[in-house]
Amino acid sequence: MAIEIKIPNIGNFDAVDVIDVLVNVGDVVSVDQNLLTLESDKASMDVPSDQAGKITEILVKVGDQVKEGDTIAMIEPASYEDAPKAQDTAASATPKAAPSTSTNVIDIIIPNIGNFEAVDVIDVAINVGDTIHKDQNLVTLESDKASMDVPSEIDGTITEVLIKVGDQVKEGVVIARAQVGAAPTTAQAAPKAEPKAETIVEPAAATAAPSNVDCDVVVIGAGPGGYSAAFRAADLGLKVALIERYSTLGGVCLNVGCIPSKALLHVVKAKEEAEKHLKHAGIYFDAPRIELDEIRNYKSSVVSKLTGGLAAMAKMRKVDVIQGVATFKDDHHLTIQLSEGGERTLSFDKAIIAAGSRAIHLPFMPEDPRIIDSTGALELREIPKRMLVIGGGIIGLEMATVYSNLGANVEIVEFTEGFIPGADRDLTKIFEKYNKDRFTKTMFKTKVVGAEALPEGIKVSFEGDNAPSEPQVYDYVLVAIGRAPNGLTLNAENAGVNVTDRGFINVDKQMRTNVGNIFAIGDIVGQPMLAHKAVHEAHVAAEVCAGHKRFFDIKQIPSVAYTDPEISWAGLTETEAKAQGIAYEKAVFPWSASGKALASSREEGMTKLIFDPESKTILGGAVVGINAGDLIGEIALAVEMCADVTDIAHTIHPHPTLIESVGMAAEVAEGACTDLPPAKKK
Numbered sequence: 255m256a257i258e259i260k261i262p263n264i265g266n267f268d269a270v271d272v273i274d275v276l277v278n279v280g281d282v283v284s285v286d287q288n289l290l291t292l293e294s295d296k297a298s299m300d301v302p303s304d305q306a307g308k309i310t311e312i313l314v315k316v317g318d319q320v321k322e323g324d325t326i327a328m329i330e331p332a333s334y335e336d337a338p339k340a341q342d343t344a345a346s347a348t349p350k351a352a353p354s355t356s357t358n359v360i361d362i363i364i365p366n367i368g369n370f371e372a373v374d375v376i377d378v379a380i381n382v383g384d385t386i387h388k389d390q391n392l393v394t395l396e397s398d399k400a401s402m403d404v405p406s407e408i409d410g411t412i413t414e415v416l417i418k419v420g421d422q423v424k425e426g427v428v429i430a431r432a433q434v435g436a437a438p439t440t441a442q443a444a445p446k447a448e449p450k451a452e453t454i455v456e457p458a459a460a461t462a463a464p465s466n467v468d469c470d471v472v473v474i475g476a477g478p479g480g481y482s483a484a485f486r487a488a489d490l491g492l493k494v495a496l497i498e499r500y501s502t503l504g505g506v507c508l509n510v511g512c513i514p515s516k517a518l519l520h521v522v523k524a525k526e527e528a529e530k531h532l533k534h535a536g537i538y539f540d541a542p543r544i545e546l547d548e549i550r551n552y553k554s555s556v557v558s559k560l561t562g563g564l565a566a567m568a569k570m571r572k573v574d575v576i577q578g579v580a581t582f583k584d585d586h587h588l589t590i591q592l593s594e595g596g597e598r599t600l601s602f603d604k605a606i607i608a609a610g611s612r613a614i615h616l617p618f619m620p621e622d623p624r625i626i627d628s629t630g631a632l633e634l635r636e637i638p639k640r641m642l643v644i645g646g647g648i649i650g651l652e653m654a655t656v657y658s659n660l661g662a663n664v665e666i667v668e669f670t671e672g673f674i675p676g677a678d679r680d681l682t683k684i685f686e687k688y689n690k691d692r693f694t695k696t697m698f699k700t701k702v703v704g705a706e707a708l709p710e711g712i713k714v715s716f717e718g719d720n721a722p723s724e725p726q727v728y729d730y731v732l733v734a735i736g737r738a739p740n741g742l743t744l745n746a747e748n749a750g751v752n753v754t755d756r757g758f759i760n761v762d763k764q765m766r767t768n769v770g771n772i773f774a775i776g777d778i779v780g781q782p783m784l785a786h787k788a789v790h791e792a793h794v795a796a797e798v799c800a801g802h803k804r805f806f807d808i809k810q811i812p813s814v815a816y817t818d819p820e821i822s823w824a825g826l827t828e829t830e831a832k833a834q835g836i837a838y839e840k841a842v843f844p845w846s847a848s849g850k851a852l853a854s855s856r857e858e859g860m861t862k863l864i865f866d867p868e869s870k871t872i873l874g875g876a877v878v879g880i881n882a883g884d885l886i887g888e889i890a891l892a893v894e895m896c897a898d899v900t901d902i903a904h905t906i907h908p909h910p911t912l913i914e915s916v917g918m919a920a921e922v923a924e925g926a927c928t929d930l931p932p933a934k935k936k
């Protein structure tokens with residue numbers, strides 16, 4: 255009895271063209287033999303047979319358009335004894351090798367690539383006739399998140415390459431065909447040369463792992479540190495599990511922190527550029543119409559692109575992502591409360607704790623939806639008429655910038671004498687001067703001592719040098735006073751890991767805890783709580799887990815406040831130098847002498863270098879001004895490389911740019927800057 259052969263899932267395409275029919279009535283076909291070739295505006299794709307037998311009818315021709323589910327042919331199945339056994343091509347994203355005693359040509363297809371509809375082919379690493387081996391890279395794809403390799407899961411010989419650089423492909427597309435099962439033994443790949451593993455002596459606190467562990471490395475937490483550790487460990491050949499309590503990877507930074515806040519800051523920066531700066535150049539706009547739903551959708555779309563990319567890369571690396579909450583049972587077992595319900599025990603050889611941090615809440619604050627933390631602020635539910643921001647640090651100022659630009663009257667209360675504790679005052683003074691009209695009120699050396707939820711708003715009481723004489727009522731209150739580590743939530747004591755009373759976990763330069771097979775990275779190991787620090791710690795921990803000799807040995811960690819203007823610094827600050835008694839000199843280039851800054855109507859900034867008085871080695875530096883976060887990288891590199899002012903001054907910088915201000919600051923240090931009045935003779 256003849257059965258139908260139908261068009262399989264072709265993704266999001268409504269209809270695709272038939273460009274080749276490869277069989278005729280009467281042909282005997284085998285499982286996985288290609289029957290016809292389709293073409294979309296993205297790429298060509300083959301339709302294989304999932305049955306062995308004789309073609310009795312062909313229902314399509316070249317030039318037809320077909321869609322998923324259309325019948326393309328009828329086949330009379332072969333008898334069970336004669337038919338090749340059907341392979342479940344849908345069960346695996348990549349083909350498996352046929353038995354070595356036979357020869358078979360199989361399709362190599364694009365595996366699961368996450369949420370991407372189509373990705374670009376940027377490199378094809380194979381040619382017809384090449385002998386390939388398991389895990390050898392075949393093609394490289396590129397999404398808007400990152401590039402990704404497609405490895406082979408078979409040994410064989412390439413008989414056909416069906417894609418080229420510039421094509422777009424999606425999951426399931428056939429990229430090549432390979433003959434497997436008859437390759438001579440001499441064609442086997444030589445073992446890959448691996449970096450020489452260094453023996454690391456583990457503390458005696460580590461016990462032997464079970465003989466059959468579920469994974470070589472388990473990573474707890476999938477923020478920037480966690481997913482970086484998991485991906486790096488997988489790249490080094492380890493079997494990795496990644497545990498995350500939320501439904502998407504990326505942690506606080508990607509989902510409710512760094513990335514969505516930058517999306518909102520981009521929106522208000524563009525708005526302010528049009529309103530405030532372009533009118534000086536003769537371009538005027540009507541008052542903008544603000545649609546909060548559309549702003550939220552834009553923010554969410556940015557986050558979705560990145561989380562989708564991470565999910566795809568986790569699958570490509572075969573990282574086992576488990577959604578749930580993990581606690582330690584002992585030093586080689588975790589108990590996981592699964593998000594889907596139930597409980598699971600996971601055994602591991604090594605663990606990397608990347609459990610992050612949470613926003614600090616004031617204990618006297620009532621439970622009320624009008625009292626929010628940074629996560630609540632990013633939801634952008636509405637624009638309040640009057641808003642109080644508690645905390646003049648980076649998070650508080652970024653959110654104050656967003657809400658004030660969208661129409662809120664924002665007041666800021668800060669316990670210290672200025673914004674952004676830790677940044678040099680000459681930087682924050684420029685910010686304060688530029689923003690003197692942005693915020694309704696700033697209250698330095700003042701603190702909040704009480705709050706009461708009333709129908710008309712949140713009634714807040716203050717104490718300090720600049721405290722109002724009476725309590726004030728606000729529509730919204732944002733609490734942005736810092737973050738606390740999650741170290742006390744893991745039952746780490748069951749594994750013997752020492753956790754401080756505040757929830758931090760102490761580690762050595764290889765990111766090891768006091769238990770030799772357990773590592774910790776990111777916010778949970780201490781300040782500064784920054785994603786880029788966590789990523790570097792993650793790479794160290796993963797490489798040590800793989801047996802490499804690697805240490806977290808750095809001279810600087812850059813910081814950026816994405817305010818307006820931005821403030822960034824790297825290495826030694828003047829504040830630190832004075833507190834530690836370190837001798838230093840500084841050189842400052844004001845942006846009022848920068849052609850690019852003047853042309854951009856943003857001459858309020860400056861660039862500063864801090865250097866050793868004797869050797870002139872760069873110890874640190876800072877930038878305040880538009881796009882300061884994009885400029886601090888050169889100073890960070892200079893500190894890491896122990897460059898001196900001459901190295902920077904003698905480096906030709908592009909003109910006119912803002913980055914040349916770093917070179918000009920170095921020229922100031924040498925007394926050789928010709929863009930400023932002549933230096934006074936010493």
